[in-house]
Amino acid sequence: MKSTRFYFIIIFTLFITFHTSVFAQRDPLITRDAKQQRVWVDSIYNAMSLEEKVGQLFMVDIFSNKPGAETDKVRNLIKDYHIGGVIFSKGGPQQQAKLNNEFQELAKTPLLIGMDAEWGLAMRLDSTFSIPWNMTLGAVQSPELVEQAGAAISRNSKRLGVHINFAPVVDINTNPNNPIIGNRSFGEDKFNVSQKALAFMKGMHSEGILSSAKHFPGHGDTKSDSHKKLPIISFSAKRLDSIEFYPFKELIKNGVSSVMVAHLNVPGLEDKDDLPSSLSKTIVTDILQDRLKFRGLIFTDALNMKGASNYKNPGEIDLAAFLAGNDVLLISEDVPKASEKIIEAYKKNIITEERLAHSVRKILFAKYKAGLENFKPVDTTNLIQDLNTLRDKVLYDDLVENAITLIKNNQGELPIKDLASNVAYINFGDDDGAPFYHQLSKYTHVDWVKANTLEDLLVKLKAYDKVIIGYHKSNNSPWSSYKFSNNEINWIYEIAKNNHTILDIFTRPYALLELNSTSNFESIIISYQNSVSAQEKSAQLIFGAVGAKGKLPVSLGSEFPVGTGYYTSTLNRLSYGIPESVGMNSYKLQKIDSLIDLAINDKMTPGLQVVIARKGKVIFQRNAGYQTYEKLRPVTDTTLYDLASLTKITATLPLIMELEEKGVINFDTKLGELIPFFKGSNKANIRLQDMLLHYARLKPWLPFYVPTIDKKTKLPSQLYYRDIPSPGFTSLVANNMYIRNDINDSIMNIIKQSPLERKLSYKYSDLPFYIMKYYLESYYKSSLATITQEHFYESLGANYTTYLPREKFDIFQIAPTEEDKLWRKQQVHGFVHDQGAAMQGGIGGHAGLFSNANDVTKIMQLYLNGGTYGGKRYLEEKTLDKFNTCYYCEDNVRRGVGFDKPQLGELGPTCGCVSLSSFGHTGFTGTFAWADPEREIVYVFLANRTYPDVNNRKLIREDIRSEIQSIIYESIDF
Structure with missing residues (x-):
């Protein structure tokens, strides 16, 4: 009895102690x-x-x-x-x-x-x-x-x-x-x-x-x-x-x-x-x-x-x-x-x-x-x-990205994989949808379609495969109006009934309750707010740069109960954010702005574009200056630049890598085997690898245009040119300047007959890419301009990347490259600057490509991703590794196979602070593109430093491109 009472006291004491602790x-x-x-x-x-x-x-x-x-x-x-x-x-x-x-x-x-x-x-x-x-x-x-x-x-x-x-x-x-x-x-x-x-x-x-x-x-x-x-x-x-x-x-x-x-x-x-x-x-x-x-x-x-x-x-x-x-x-x-x-x-x-x-x-x-x-x-x-830190901005973006909710996704419509589709954007609501549209346009060509009447709008939309509707309401306060007007409901119903439609709601989810039916929408996204971040992240979700992660916190009728939300995976396309989101320092990167301003103010170039991406995310994008020093047209995201020699690694080289991994060609393929035309020549036994390494004794440059200039008049000779298209003269070199159609054969003959350098050493040359352009077009029986579009640019969403840009874009969207007083006697605007590529009708293996910095970043990111982009594999990783190797470093040849590599000594194309596995190229017009697998960085610089005078070397002398690259690496926090 005494023992029982003792244990009761102990248990009671423990209970009181526990209760006191809880209290x-x-x-x-x-x-x-x-x-x-x-x-x-x-x-x-x-x-x-x-x-x-x-x-x-x-x-x-x-x-x-x-x-x-x-x-x-x-x-x-x-x-x-x-x-x-x-x-x-x-x-x-x-x-x-x-x-x-x-x-x-x-x-x-x-x-x-x-x-x-x-x-x-x-x-x-x-x-x-x-x-x-x-x-x-x-x-x-x-x-x-x-x-x-x-x-x-x-x-x-x-x-x-x-x-x-x-x-x-x-x-x-x-x-x-x-x-x-x-x-x-x-x-x-x-x-x-x-x-x-x-x-x-x-x-x-x-x-x-x-x-x-x-x-x-x-x-x-x-x-x-x-x-x-x-x-x-x-x-x-x-x-x-x-x-x-x-x-x-x-x-x-x-x-x-x-x-x-x-x-x-x-x-x-x-x-x-x-x-x-x-x-x-x-x-x-x-x-x-x-x-x-x-x-x-x-x-x-x-x-x-x-x-x-x-x-x-x-x-x-x-x-x-x-x-x-x-x-x-x-x-x-x-x-x-x-x-x-x-x-x-x-x-x-x-x-x-x-x-x-x-x-x-x-x-x-x-x-x-x-x-x-x-x-x-x-x-x-x-x-x-x-009270306004970048740390908080990163958090805001992360919260928005994780909140956006995909509540309907018929047949896995999203993310959009096929970028060859014709896409229209239509805005409803009373607030701005421009950030959404501009972000959509970074992935593929999107038209902002507007009309005064529903009938007119429906007619215009017949030309499109997909229609994206953005419903944008004020983001000023959580109490702002969110309901559709009756007129908007009517228009949206008709659009969805007649078109393949994606509806994106940039306001509270309850707005969807205003719609009696959602059956005609292929996809519905709830983006919750109309902030810039919400618009940009939602556009990135649509194209698979980020995945859908959110779930509805409220029910929207019986069709969309609370908790509805489809997850989507990413397609490793570029996303967009701020430096701190990938371990970089915005304040340190601000030094780049000073260098950009210096380049513009000191007239190193009239204008430029810079894009920096890390870990697949664009974290710095600046357009500066104007297309010319007359300051008539500012540089924008969609300004096109002549890429010059970047053409080598963004057009010709990826096609070569494709054929190499398919076994059509290999590093040991001899030029005479590749192109029978070269059999019996002094170049017949040059290996493909050595040629692309610039270690094959080829001449660095041949002035193909010089013999076409009349020695007396110093003007283009009538033997080679016409002012208007004529039989046998239909290849356009510049305004009112048509070159004879058989000039390509003449160029190849000059290359074939050219002597080799006496001593084997590293000598950078454009000739390998003239030769490979000839081979590729013969193999595919098509123009290099068409092949690159079909194999890469269309599916990449590189819609601003093209040969012959005047055929696709307004001339005022293209930055001019030179006032040519030597040969063409006119402003070179929308035509390739390089004389040899111009003589080939603007389509060269070594030059001729035009693009903007965002598109070039996509191509470089494809390489950095190990050959994949947008959910599609373009090249095997082992292929990229094979071409991105310095095979003759011991002979002081820094180059990879087609790719440029970091300098082995003090002088070279980079800041000297990049990893040895990095690669890229420079271009004569002031362009630069570089990728670093170890740091997961892509850096693209586009400019027209050659305008108006090709002898303007200030950009090169001040080493602005490498100085910017140094700042990029200094800005890496982790």
Whole structure:
């Protein structure tokens, strides 16, 4: 018996110990140094007068953009009524920091500073950062990313001197027509809302900011806005406990700092008619504190909201809220009157000392936890920069990318694999869709189709294989209008009925509920917001640069229940982002801008394009200057440049590699075997490998055009040229300049008969690519221009890469390359600059290709990917490795087979800081393309430094291209 009693005592003691431990864990305001915290609280509380204690209950609002009388009012409340805190609203960070410091200086007891920063300080302040809205975060399947979002907001809040962020919103938005919650909710599923809210809260706490779950007991299924009137929640207590309470209970278990009580009429919980939940003792004390065991701070929602203020007069409502069990009275309409009412109730023993101490001490515990025992003023140095970090921008992009949700994808329509399709883009809505269109256009040719009538539009769309509809609504606030107009619905139905259609919604997902049917859409994407990032990431998803990862946080009728979302894999196409997303440093890369400006200002070139990609992501893209020094047409993304010798590795070489891996040719193939025309010549036994390594004794250059110039007149000879196309003269060299059609045979004869260099050594030569162009066209019985399009450019989406650009593009889209005073006697504009390629009708194996930097980056990325791009394998990795090898390094030949390689000594094509496995090429007109497999970097530089004078060598002399490459490597952080 004694033994049994002994064990009972032990078990009971353990139970009490465990219960005490759990209880302690539930108190979210206790810090690790609880003893010291309690000493601080006791010392402050015991020194307070009754008026000072009551003053701690009030948190008043201030707009930092409304100085003057409003600011004076707060100053007086601090000095005369000892208010406990301030909640900052609209304004700017610099002014808020200034007021914050001033108010804290005035306060005897440090002020608890709060803000509504649900999606960042930008919810209230200009010049600050925003993360996506909660509805967008609700689609993200990574709690870790959501936790990072909470942490990012808290870092910014802390930097600005804010101690409590009234977030996260944990309302379960089961009503699509909810006028005030909507996008502020993580969704309609209690488990998803709880998971995201918990992750968000953990992120907040990790940076030392107090959290606040709101709006208890649940504002998600309301038809009215509590700012304007008292909404009714008509659910039973059982339903509320099961659904609406669920995320609150989860956050309470995990240490949420505070709970904000909404102004709601909840008959299922409160018997008294029309009593706001914020004034209900049953809801605030009996349920929240006693039943749910919440020990943190309890805030009322703003007491100036009509949902509460219509119920009682100022002052009376504050007293009622305190008696209900709230600790902090938020945004009282009349602090002096409210203070008077509470003091009066205290003196009448309606409020006991114990009740007052309960709330005031909790407030002080919260202040200690927020670090106010050791208050430091906000440092305004670099404040704006600190509140807008690149780290946060990377996070924003990651959140958006992970949120975008593909809810319909008939027959795996997305991502689009075939880039040969004719694609149209149509915009609806009242906001800008240009970033979406421009990003789509980086992958393939897309036409922005517009029409004044539906009939006209449908006629225009008959020419297209696919139609992408972007529905763009304002991204200014989560409450912006999101519904389709009746006219838009009608147009969209007709487009989808007649065309292969992809619908992309850039607003809250509920917009889709406006459509009675979605059966005619092949694919539907929910992008949630119309930010630039959302538009760009969504376009990247459509073309497979990023995968679809999100899931619907709300249901959209029976067809798309909550949780709908198809995953898609990437097609290893280029994506686009900022340097920090791939371990590079934006600030260091800014040095490139200085070099670019130097090149333009010192007239090294009229204009240029630079693209830098790392790990398959373009992280730097700049167009600078103009096409000419007359500054008539600025350089844009779509300006085309003469690639000059980049043609070798972007046109001819990939075709050679194709044939080599198919076994049609090999490195040991002799020129006489390759082209019978060379049998019996001094070049018959030259190996293909040696020829492409520039180690075959071939002449570096032959001036094919010189014999075609009349020695007397110094003009193009009539023996070779005509001003108009004539029989036997149909090959266009330049404006009004047609060369005889048999000139290609003459060029090959000159090459065949040319002597070899006397000594075998490395000698860069264009001749191998004249020869290989001849071979390729003979093998395929087609023009090199056609072969390259069919084998590579069309499927790559390299729509700006072409020979003979004047046939496809407006002349004003092409940068001119020279004022040729020697041979053509005219501006070379849209015609290849290289004389030999020009004589071949503009199609050379060594020159003639035109492109923009984005397209050249795609081709170089194909190489870096080991021969794949866009889900298609073009070349085997082993083939690329074979051609990207320095076979005669010991003989001081740095070249690979067709590719240029880093210098072996001090001088060469690169900065000297690249890996030995890197490769690329330079071009005479000022072009440069380089890829580094070890660092996963592609760098492309395009310019027309030869305009107007080919003798302008400033760009080369100043080594601008290599200097930029040096900065790229210096900018790698990891």
